Amino acid sequence: MHHILTAGAQRALIQAERIASGSAESEPTLAPLLAALALEESRAAEIMRTHQIDLAQILQEFQLPLSQDPATSLLDSPVQPLEMSQALQQYPAFREVLNHAMQQASRADVPTEIGSEHLLWGLLATAGKESEWLQSTGSLSAEKLDDSINVIFRQTVEPLDVDFALRTVAATADDQTNTLRTIDAAANRLREGLRVIEDFLRFSLDDAHLMSLLKSTRHRLTDALRFIGNETLISSRDTLNDVGTSISTTSEIDRSSLEHLLQANLKRVQEAARTLEEFSKLISPEAAAIFKQMRYASYTLEKTILTCIASQRRLENSRLYLLVSESLCHHGAGPAIRESLAAGVNLVQIREKSMTDRQLLAHGNRVRKWTRDAGAILIMNDRPDLAIAIDADGVHVGQDELPVREVRQIVGPRRLIGVSTHNIEQARQAVLDGADYIGVGPTFPTSTKNFAEHEYAGLDFVNQVAAEITLPWFAIGGIQADNLQQVLEAGATRVAVSGVICSHEHPGQITRELLEQLSN
Ligand SMILES: Cc1ncc(COP(=O)(O)OP(=O)(O)O)c(N)n1
Ligand SMILES: Cc1nc(C(=O)O)sc1CCOP(=O)(O)O
């Protein structure tokens, strides 16, 4: 009969082997197993804790060494899982523990893997100083443990033959080697793919925020591989006999543009992450979980990078963004919009706070016509529904309005979504949420919108965004012809304005002036 160990029991056995190898004892004992059960986050450790038994007591009682940080020691120097139980298996008392543990697991009313609690039970049932100590110090007995394990005894169990094919991995050594080789090859593909993307972010996009995201993805790969063991992977590597190394498909050779190259490598990363996730399930559920996270992270990364590239293209020539409110305009919104369009503005936002929906719809339809005729982009403030109704090119939302995800569901994939941000965390989040551009402000005091004094993000925020974000962004708030230069010096290349144009006697004239400064 084959029994499979739970992940917690596997870790405990690996730890036991390690502790035993560092112990000065010439004869093997069960103390390393006891210590390992207390060391791992497992049911056995939990049970022992409820009986006031902890690792420190065990180490002291049985004079065991544990020089490394127990929490990380297993990760730091991994043991090859198949070899793990070989030495312990030679030891009769350990075989007895396993035999008891298997019997105990067999008593469960549902098929049960051998868990750390069964190993603890086996240890208690095996005569020896460890069992005696557990019973005297922690007043723990095999009977008491039954309650904790919650086994339903329905039959008298005959001693079982111990089958030492304790499988921690695949059924055969060949299976295991092949699994490890697959993981090793996929990890290399993933690493290489990430490196290409990183170079793209560094040299083509020059985006520090996305680069730091990518780096943390790379670190996750390292974390996950620790669960499997780097040495184990390298020792399973067999490049000479790997048929995959000689195959290059046309899709691998054909890279028609930087973007194509980027996409191919994003796909490569996702496929490798999927392979790693699936094959790691045979070896380490912890690693598999990390690979799954990496796969999802790579989808976010893909969406974010591609959105960034597409938005840069769409907003390439939009340096001046005009927000129009009827109430601010000297001669009404119509003349302000038409004159500024004629002067060269190519991005307009309808920002009306007091019109009824019907008024907004009618106004929106007029502005749509003017902007379309001028070849300009039209954005509706606050209202995804009206953005669709007037066929605007996008919608702008603030921090308290609908999140990007929900707005996207309403306006679909092609309309632009802009998000207001007032600090660097919000800016980073908006990028990851899938915004197509962000507003960055308020830069200076403004009478167009109420902000408390402490809410002025100022030029520092502009500086921060300039240092790390390449998704198109517009500095906004109190920007005028006479302070625009400071904004540009802080790193902005695009600005959004309202009052300076709307309330100007000659909207066309001030528009030209601002555009002139922006083009310099
Ligand atoms: C380009 C741009 N940036 C910021 C805002 C402000 O949006 P929000 O915070 O939602 O405030 P209101 O404009 O709705 O009052 C914006 N509209 N456009
Ligand atoms: C509507 C708005 N949002 C801001 C933000 O920081 O999010 S600042 C602002 C007012 C922009 O108008 P003006 O150019 O007249 O100051």
Ligand SMILES: [Mg+2]
């Ligand atoms: Mg708003």
